[in-house]
Amino acid sequence: MAIRLSSRDEADLGGANGPGVRFAMSILARMADVSGAATLLDIEGAHIDSSLYQGPATLEFAERLAMGGARVRVPTTLNVSGVDVAGWREWAVPDAWAEAARRQMEAYERMGCAPTWTCAPYQTETRPRFGAHVAWGESSAIVFANSVLGARTERYPDLLDICCAIIGRAPATGLHLDEHRVGELLVDLSALPVRLTRDSSLYPVLGHWIGGVAGDSVPVLTGLDARPTEDDLKALGAAMATSGSVALFHWVGVTPEAPDLATALGGRDPAIRVRATLDTLRAARDDLGGGLSSDDRLDLVVLGSPHFSLTEFAVLADRVRGRRKHPDVRLLITTGHAVKLLAREAGHLSAVEAFGAEITVDTCILTSPMLPPEVGRLMTNSAKYAYYAPGLLERAVAFGSLDDCVESAVAGRVVRDDTAWTP
């Protein structure tokens, strides 16, 4: 199918606006064709995951655009980088790797992207308005933008997000269009005991399970009397976007496109119905933390995927004030530099640092080769860290709530409160 291009699209493609723009437009037009889009639509903003250094090819891609004179045409934020520029020497990042990652960061800054360096830009930056078309990369940010903010973004892969930002346009397809935003899979939560809502790990566990059954469909959650916070919804969505490819979920009475069940389902019967039970979620919880058992010794407790928020710092400060972590375990929090600054101003950081926590900004343990070899046993409250660490980092992982992580950091071994999860 031939895509319909505007006269400016044609000029971009013909090279009238420089080789960088032509390169971006060529990729965008070919991808619009792959997606079956009839045309491109204007976007209001972008969030770029491509800035993440993966190796020489991602660097060459970035420099091809930047040296070709390409600049973003819409307000654009940057996802996590490969290095904490100020703090990487405190960890195990190789010099050559840090240098290449920095070069790639500079290429994206030269293209006019804001150096936000966070996977959760919605925590500190201007949020897209309800209904705004944007082109976001980073699976956990995509699902938040669509589901919690009601903005409209496809799942943009690395490399395409920056092309959209440079052109200011995106293929008119997928979640940009009304018909793809209605729920397809009904997730009935009514069989879950209400006590689970008092355990913060419910949300990543639920997301881990839903992602596995939903694939890339749009799930609609209903039937649980819960008041999830934005941090809970962040954890829920990130987990769904990890075990599955969920880019949009609705929660009846919670998220903005789901005032009631009929609206969330677009007035149709759901194609599939599933029912969450305590047993299914217990299995999902065990699957996330299968690498270690209770009482196993720990090397590291790590929090902050997606990046730790200001409210999470407030909760953590409250839990650890006046306490001290075990000397044999490190506690690492990954966040963005903007949230760290806010946490310091709010007074949360002093308590967290006095407890013995270390803070790494603008990257994370999955995107920077920062963990030294002697750190082999991790515990986290993040479904995303728990899911990826065994394969990407070859580390054993335990999973628990934020409270479990704090108690484990104090004990130096895996401590989990199973009360809410016991039948």
Add this chain to the structure above:
Amino acid sequence: MKGRALVPGRATGRVLFAREPLSFWGGYAADTGELIDRRHPLAGRNAVGTVLVIPSTRGSSTTTAVLLEAIRHGTAPAAIVTRGPDRFLALASIAADELYGRPIPILALESADFERLAGAGEVRIDVDGTVSPAS
């Protein structure tokens, strides 16, 4: 059988088949071509030079970058076949074409044809999207 060539090209290779979607980020080692997602049925297998047949990608938006690195490094599959179009894989191959002039074929099959590749041996993929036994 014939699929839609999202990125057309020719390739021959042994079929590596799974019914589980795969995230290349955290699932594919770009320096070796090994499948490293321990939850995936192909974990531990090496995909270099094979025709990798999976329903789709999943999860991370970094999948595209990982495949691009593998193509540059010479550790990518010879071709990838999916059930329905997968934009993430197509983009990696398009970017490899634009950057290095070295795309790999990316092919989308209908469900019934996809299933017929379970247990297949060596296959040849042609520019028009035809898949046939290699011998």
